[in-house]
Amino acid sequence: MTDLLDTHVSELARRLRGPGRVRRSMLTETRDGLSDAAAAYRDGGLPAEEAAARAVSDFGPAAELAPLYQEELTARQGRRTALVLAVVFPAVVLGWDLLWKGGIGWRSPSVPVLASLVHLQDAVSWSVGALGLAMLALSFHRRVPPRHLAVTAGVVGAAGAMLAGGAAALMIFGFGPGNSDLVVTDPVAPVAYGCSAAAVVVILWSVTRTARVVARGDRVARERA
């Protein structure tokens, strides 16, 4: 009996991709529900095997239900990515602002291009942060399609990381003379660069994960059709 229920949950599980904790929680709840349904049939006088078969039949085919489960996982992944955008982009800008105000900066005179890049990076970061916040709020609305939200969060995150990260790379390697001196002479500088690099990695990881979750949603929808 247990085998039949477990097999059905496994059939569903192998089709799903998304945030681990939510996915595990949904599958555990499903397994519990199937056990309850089988127990109710047993209490009604059915043999264990038949009770389990009826519970599985009432539940519905895994291929039919996977898109509904996956939609929720996509929604949670989209919300998570929106949160990352809302927090990480502004945090990096604020962190660097604090460092500049604390006296850390390039020793050589600033060039106009450098100032433009700083403005571009600030504008991109605050815009992405605001969009992340807006998408986070939208993720609480049932009628906003989870796939659209997740795709938008992924695209905005990828574009933001490329623009802000690209501007940072240009500032460091193209227009930041004396940068290597800064790393050597100021112990805070390597930590700041490390944190910024880690922020880019977190954003790109989140974007990649979102893309994979959305792709899985498309796949289970195709398999159902």
Place this chain on the structure above:
Amino acid sequence: MRPDAVRGHLDGLILAVLEAGPRHGYAIIEALQLRSDGALDLPTGTVYPALRRLERAALLAGAWSTVGGRERRTYTLTRAGKHALAQQRTEWTEFSAVVDAVLRPA
């Protein structure tokens, strides 16, 4: 009743059965079948994602708790959920009155 006909109203039906108090997934399914005299014949597997959707929208609060010696995920209607249920009832009353008026033999 055809599952397709029910699906669009599933969220409201779930909110309605939780109005009486917190329940776990299978208890919600049982309550739906009981209150509909068994006429709601949708795959029970559609209820669990719907519960997560309502929880995501903050209309339900879900939490794992021990019920009858077993860990179960129990759902409670939130204040926003009560508001959404009231709104759904109003919309349904208006909609059904319109459809009834049109379908009624002239």
